[in-house]
Amino acid sequence: MTPLLNRALFQLGLELKRLPTFDTDDASLLYYRGLVELIADVPGDIVECGVGNGKSLFLLGLLTEGGKHTRRVWGFDSFEGLPPAQPEDEKASKQPIRKVRAKKTTRSEAHLRWMILRYRLRPRRRISRRQLQQRFVFVKGLSPATFSTYAGGPIALLHLNLHRYQAHRECLEYFEPKVADGGVVVCDRYRGFKSIGATRAVDDYYGGPPPGFRKSEHARGWFLVKGAS
Numbered sequence: 001m002t003p004l005l006n007r008a009l010f011q012l013g014l015e016l017k018r019l020p021t022f023d024t025d026d027a028s029l030l031y032y033r034g035l036v037e038l039i040a041d042v043p044g045d046i047v048e049c050g051v052g053n054g055k056s057l058f059l060l061g062l063l064t065e066g067g068k069h070t071r072r073v074w075g076f077d078s079f080e081g082l083p084p085a086q087p088e089d090e091k092a093s094k095q096p097i098r099k100v101r102a103k104k105t106t107r108s109e110a111h112l113r114w115m116i117l118r119y120r121l122r123p124r125r126r127i128s129r130r131q132l133q134q135r136f137v138f139v140k141g142l143s144p145a146t147f148s149t150y151a152g153g154p155i156a157l158l159h160l161n162l163h164r165y166q167a168h169r170e171c172l173e174y175f176e177p178k179v180a181d182g183g184v185v186v187c188d189r190y191r192g193f194k195s196i197g198a199t200r201a202v203d204d205y206y207g208g209p210p211p212g213f214r215k216s217e218h219a220r221g222w223f224l225v226k227g228a229s
């Protein structure tokens with residue numbers, strides 16, 4: 001509902017921030033399940049840059065629980081404001097966007113933990129306190145200052161769900177070389193109707209539209225399998 005409403009509001013220079021619910025929708029589930037299936041045989045951690053309300057991190061954590069490889073799930077986020085937009089983020093529309101903020105967005109790492117414990121995958125699958133403690137690592141701060149905190153080895157899945165050109169570039173430069181062969185790089189905002197910066201950053205990093213980068217049939221994200229093209 002929110003994306004449809006936002007398409008209409010966008011014309012007026014407004015945007016309604018997504019209201020998190022504690023249920024996951026079927027499209028997201030199919031999207032993340034498809035990505036996780038691709039890495040079934042690839043050892044390594046999950047790294048997400050841009051955690052927001054933690055819904056994608058919740059799904060990635062849950063869907064990789066009990067798999068062939070033990071994985072940690074890393075979430076990098078400022079958990080507060082963003083750096084200012086750069087010229088590379090210039091919108092197609094010249095109209096400035098005013099955000100109509102919904103109340104339930106993540107306010108802190110503690111709030112994110114609280115949210116993740118409440119998400120449910122129908123009928124009753126969830127992340128337990130123990131799993132949260134053992135597998136999830138949250139790193140607070142603006143990119144790229146916090147990236148050296150990453151203490152994992154090869155990355156099986158790198159998920160970019162950020163705002164802005166600079167953040168995408170920094171994440172790709174630091175984390176993409178750590179993605180294992182056969183691992184997956186995912187960018188949710190590539191070619192998004194108001195995410196010029198994300199598209200430019202990915203294309204600049206790879207020296208053009210990355211070979212093998214394709215749109216998921218289930219959701220807006222684009223992904224590639226490293227070394228496959």
Ligand SMILES: C[S@@+](CC[C@H](N)C(=O)[O-])C[C@H]1O[C@@H](n2cnc3c(N)ncnc32)[C@H](O)[C@@H]1O
Nearest residue numbers: 050051052053055056077078142143161163167
């Ligand atoms: C769209 S939200 C992520 C949504 C989330 N993956 C989900 O499924 O709910 C984008 C997040 O990226 C974070 N972010 C954007 N730019 C950043 C930067 N330069 N450094 C750290 N965090 C950043 C924001 O704080 C925000 O929480």
